[in-house]
Amino acid sequence: MGAVPKLLLRSWYAPTWVTVLLMPVSFLYRAFMAVRHLLYKSGVFAIQEFDVPVIVVGNLTVGGTGKTPLLIHLAKELVAHGYKPGIVSRGYGAKGPYPVRVTPSTEVLRSGDEPLLIARSLNVPVVVDPDRVNAVSEVLKTGPVDIVLSDDGLQHTRLGRQLEIVVIDGKRGLGNGLLLPAGPLREPPKRLNSVNVVVRHGGVPKPGESSMETSLGAVVNINDGRESTLVSFKKKKCVVITAIANPDRFFQQLSDEGLQFERVEFFDHHYFSLEDLQNYQNSTVLMTEKDAVKCQTLAGQDWWQVGQNIRTDGEVVELVLQAASDGSVV
Incomplete structure (x- = not known):
């Protein structure tokens, strides 16, 4: 890993001169996200809903929290309880063309590494498309899918969802608390107040959080x-x-x-x-x-x-099973 990315990563979790240098760009990014949120909230931009429950397993920070292993775990629980989940993913680094129906033999350059891992871990349909709405539409064409799990996609607001799960690294937390690129956050910390469950991967969960080891x-x-x-x-x-x-x-x-x-x-x-x-x-x-x-x-x-x-404390699994059962969260 090169010196520049290492310096940037260090500044995300222990502020340096790089943090100060990048803060103006973070303010612009924050303004962009705020305007985008208002456009969706006011109905200027439409949110696409589906006839089956959609569950997003995502991050507030950039990568490395353990969301994909958790998604695989949740999908296995759904299958064990008789449900037929489908999985959608952006497929970071994938070359397409999209959408891509991922199987265990798909070339990794077409699918991306995480979707291929998911396909090899689960006997369920997996579809890659940077446009998550298109991905869900495609995965529903693959067969009798009765619930969809999205690997990441918390910030893909156009995708309607019944449940939002955010995974946080128990050691690194939210870093310096700043938005990209001065910090590791894709959205402000207050976004955690609107998700259904926060899963802390390692460490001691805070009140109201679920745990994962x-x-x-x-x-x-x-x-x-x-x-x-x-x-x-x-x-x-x-x-x-x-x-x-x-x-x-x-x-x-x-x-x-x-x-x-x-x-x-x-x-x-x-x-x-x-x-x-x-x-x-x-x-x-x-x-x-x-x-x-x-x-x-x-x-x-x-x-x-x-x-x-x-291993989870069970709460997040129960919420997912509830969403699968009735399409809503109490």
């Missing part, structure tokens, strides 16, 4: 699907390669398991090339499932993906 799960060879355990890597010299927004949590979890490793970091959603990875072809490499979907043709023989286990 993640732990490391199955370790699977990227090439042949063999399973292993993290214990078997304790005596190995490992390389951990990441292209995620907040790799520190993953690094810390691996360290807590007693592993020692070299860290190699790329930008969030970075699409790996052979040149990026050629120095590690003969190494023991660990990475997240999100990154592994981009390495199917690039991985060495001793490359492994590490899954995640999700």
